[in-house]
Amino acid sequence: MSEIAKTPEPPYYVTIFANQRTLDDELGYQEMAARMNELAMQQPGFLGADSARDGDGFGITVSYWRDEGSIQNWRERGEHAEAQQRGKHNWYAEFSVRIARVERAYDFKK
Amino acid sequence: MSEIAKTPEPPYYVTIFANQRTLDDELGYQEMAARMNELAMQQPGFLGADSARDGDGFGITVSYWRDEGSIQNWRERGEHAEAQQRGKHNWYAEFSVRIARVERAYDFKK
Numbered sequence: 001m002s003e004i005a006k007t008p009e010p011p012y013y014v015t016i017f018a019n020q021r022t023l024d025d026e027l028g029y030q031e032m033a034a035r036m037n038e039l040a041m042q043q044p045g046f047l048g049a050d051s052a053r054d055g056d057g058f059g060i061t062v063s064y065w066r067d068e069g070s071i072q073n074w075r076e077r078g079e080h081a082e083a084q085q086r087g088k089h090n091w092y093a094e095f096s097v098r099i100a101r102v103e104r105a106y107d108f109k110k
Numbered sequence: 111m112s113e114i115a116k117t118p119e120p121p122y123y124v125t126i127f128a129n130q131r132t133l134d135d136e137l138g139y140q141e142m143a144a145r146m147n148e149l150a151m152q153q154p155g156f157l158g159a160d161s162a163r164d165g166d167g168f169g170i171t172v173s174y175w176r177d178e179g180s181i182q183n184w185r186e187r188g189e190h191a192e193a194q195q196r197g198k199h200n201w202y203a204e205f206s207v208r209i210a211r212v213e214r215a216y217d218f219k220k
Binding site for chain 2: 004005007010014016018019020022050051052053054055058059060062088092093094095096097098099100101102103104105106107108109110
């Protein structure tokens, strides 16, 4: 079973990426997604991420960051910026990005 | 294809619910989820929601709200509070809830 990301006490920041995949280039998409995951984990200020995609290609990725500057740096990192451009051309029919400041959090485990 | 929620200009609030389903009571879970969706849409301050669940039962639901008070009212609404309790007993092996203030947003459509 998946592990839900463990994050420090708020406040911290989050990007919410909701997206609808096209039916194109599944292999290229998978390679990019794995590579971006690997890169994000090396990025200063990265705190973790959760991701789910349903059978219709609708997905949500939530990534957690120490501060807004860390998100900005990740957004502008060369290889990631290139992936964003390819995403618009090939992989996503539609997406939304929201940047938010986490103020409260709690969790539950059986 | 799914429609990504349309929301007003920030600021507004979001709850991020990441969760791992148990393998139990799929029918009861589906009924509850449909009913909570229906109730949330009637709730004052509700702006929309996006949701995805993968084949392993890991899901993320993001719901958007006008302000923190609207989230609090929804959390405490009787039928929803009851669903939260049943969720801990039956439906979720693990979950996290984060409440955050959306500060920036943008979207893309082909």
